Amino acid sequence: MLEISKVIDKIEEGLNNLRDKKPLIHHLTNHVVMSDCANITLHIGGAPVMTLAPQETEDMVSVADALVLNIGTLTEEYVSEMIYASKAAQKQNIPVLLDPVGAGATPMRTEAANRILREGGVDIIKGNAGEVSVLAGVEATVRGVDSINSSMEAVEVARKLAHVYQSVVAITGETDWVADKERVFKVANGDKMLSSLVGTGCMLDSITASFAAVMEDKLLAALAALVSMGVAAELAVFEREGQGPASFKNALFDEIYALDGAKIRKYASIEEVNDHKS
Numbered sequence: 216m217l218e219i220s221k222v223i224d225k226i227e228e229g230l231n232n233l234r235d236k237k238p239l240i241h242h243l244t245n246h247v248v249m250s251d252c253a254n255i256t257l258h259i260g261g262a263p264v265m266t267l268a269p270q271e272t273e274d275m276v277s278v279a280d281a282l283v284l285n286i287g288t289l290t291e292e293y294v295s296e297m298i299y300a301s302k303a304a305q306k307q308n309i310p311v312l313l314d315p316v317g318a319g320a321t322p323m324r325t326e327a328a329n330r331i332l333r334e335g336g337v338d339i340i341k342g343n344a345g346e347v348s349v350l351a352g353v354e355a356t357v358r359g360v361d362s363i364n365s366s367m368e369a370v371e372v373a374r375k376l377a378h379v380y381q382s383v384v385a386i387t388g389e390t391d392w393v394a395d396k397e398r399v400f401k402v403a404n405g406d407k408m409l410s411s412l413v414g415t416g417c418m419l420d421s422i423t424a425s426f427a428a429v430m431e432d433k434l435l436a437a438l439a440a441l442v443s444m445g446v447a448a449e450l451a452v453f454e455r456e457g458q459g460p461a462s463f464k465n466a467l468f469d470e471i472y473a474l475d476g477a478k479i480r481k482y483a484s485i486e487e488v489n490d491h492k493s
Contacts (some may be wrong), residue, residue, distance in 0.1 A: 219485055222400075226439040226483070227476030229430045234260035238280035238428035240421060241266070243297050245287030245316065248414030251464075252283075255418040258472040259443065261425035269296045276303040280428035283420045284337070286327050287316040294327045301335025310427040310436075312339040314420045319349035332380055338433050340376060341385040341423060343416075344369045351376040370399050370488060385423070385437045387416060391445070393437045400438050403484035404445025406452045411460040415467075419444050422471070438485070446482045447471045 217225075240261045244252055249265050256263035266275050269292075276282060282304045284297045304311045315328035328350055331337065340347065351372050373384040373394035385393040391402040409415045423440035430436040451466035458466075 217487070219487065222435070222438070222485060222487075223480055223483055225430075225432070225435050226442060226479055229426050229436065229439045230260070230443070230474065230476060230479070232429040233425055236280075236429050237262050238425060239264060239278060240281050240283060240424050240428065241275050241279035241300070242283045242285075242421065243272075243293065243300055244283050244285040244314075244420065245414065245417045247288060248417045251414050252417055252421045254468060255471055256421040256425055258468050259422050259425050259474070261421070261428065263421065269299070272296055272300045273303045276300050276309065277307060279304070279309060281424040282309055282311045283314070283424045284311065284331060284335075285314040285316060285417055285420055286318075286324060286331075287314070287417060289324065289327050294330060297331055298335040301331060301337065305336040310338045310424065310433060311336065312341060312420055312424045312427065313337040314417065315340065315342050315346050315350060316416075318342065318346040325349055337380060337382055339383045339385065339423060339427060339437055340380065341387065341416075341420060341437065344372065344386050344388055347376055347384060347386050348372050351379070370394060370401075374399065383433045383437050385441060387419065387441070391441045393434060393441060395434045398434055399488040400434070401486045401488055402438065402441045402445060403486070404442055404449060404482065406445075406448040408452050408460065408463045409444075409448050409467075412464055412467075415444075442479060442483045442485060443471065443474055445484075446478060447474055449482060450478070 242265045253263040317324045318328040369386045377384045377395045426436035426439045447470035450470045
């Protein structure tokens, strides 16, 4: 186990490297919030690309530093493109993130997420408790993109899915969890205002992939993203107390842009959990 201070050191180092290297993050993502994902990638320090033409997928993946797959606005053709892109990324040793938006809500969404995991290869799986539970084969009910309930503790679900796919699994919610086969971290940063905007989870995909592009340890990359988004949300609310979601969105972008190691060190709320066995 790393001391939490050492974990925060790693997060700060990752943020500094991210801003120095400006990695190219290729997105096959939710069309509803594509612009927001592009902007937040820029603000955290990366360079976004959002190509849609299947004819250039392999070429774009070959020059990218990370790949985001988000099934929020899925079609059969889009899922096939995601699998193709994921296979190409794996050949290039480029990290791949999957956000299985709405898995469990419809058979199509569940099968799409499972197909990508089976056929494409994924380094980080990021979703809410219901989505992750469904993919782990645990009974859960999902309505739209929100988790209604889960029959197992989130941490155990994360560990189970991480073991099956040899991936890092991040579960978002009031408390965030990130796990691989051996380690589990709890993140208590964030604010309820994040749920007042469409697409904050998709934006977190972009931040996570940006960190994964420059950090060898993908669990710490996912942890860095959860902490960064959470701390930025807290600061955005604190600076503009009493204002609504539109001003919060602008403030969130500003705080992501202004985020630095000192703020992470001051506000990060991280705990390593070591009493759960895989």
